[in-house]
Amino acid sequence: MADAAIDLGSLKCIGTADCIGGKHPDPPLDAFPLLAWMVSHPRHGSKVFTEDGAASVEQIGLDAATTPSYEALAVKHGTTAEHVRQAIEYALAAKFLG
């Protein structure tokens, strides 16, 4: 910081929130923060998909059979390897794979 500059500090934010009721897929997404679901996604319908909207768990699960690499699947679907990993883990938990 320059001699004449001053640091006014950072804005501090404190909030609380919750969500009551609603629907969730089975199994729920609590352990999969990089996945999302909505009743009718414009691209993926009612399927569970990566939260960045790149691909559905179903698409990634199907492609995992022929492309056994998180990184390669991530490139193919335009998402990250971590999103792919969670999608495959979800597919296994839902018994879509395995």
Place this chain on the structure above:
Amino acid sequence: MATNLKDTVRATMMGAIPTSCGASSHLMIYSGSAPSKTASPTGTSAITAGIALSSTMGTVAGGVLTLSGTPLNGTATASITPGYYRVIDGSTDDGTHTQIQGSCAVGSGDINFSSTISSGGTVTISSLTWTEGDA
């Protein structure tokens, strides 16, 4: 030595936020990591239209801006784990209307959610404050 500001100056600074937000601001909640505040939002929106804020979105006292009208509710349109929030002026979030951006999470974050968000559920913002750094 810390640099301190007169309380009225701090109040003026924080009071500029509701003015900048205007009369039809919204709170948006998204999954994933926050992009640059000037970029279009990434991730999935918990509530497509966002939560409409009061015409004066907050009140200032002692360098603290407190969200008005709490608890504020909205119906979730997706099941997500909250990752970040934005307060935008108007209702279009394309990165050019971001007034405030911060983190959300379950059990932590600037906005601390008690649980993940389920589609069709009622999302409630119970309280929300922003404190100027010199407070």
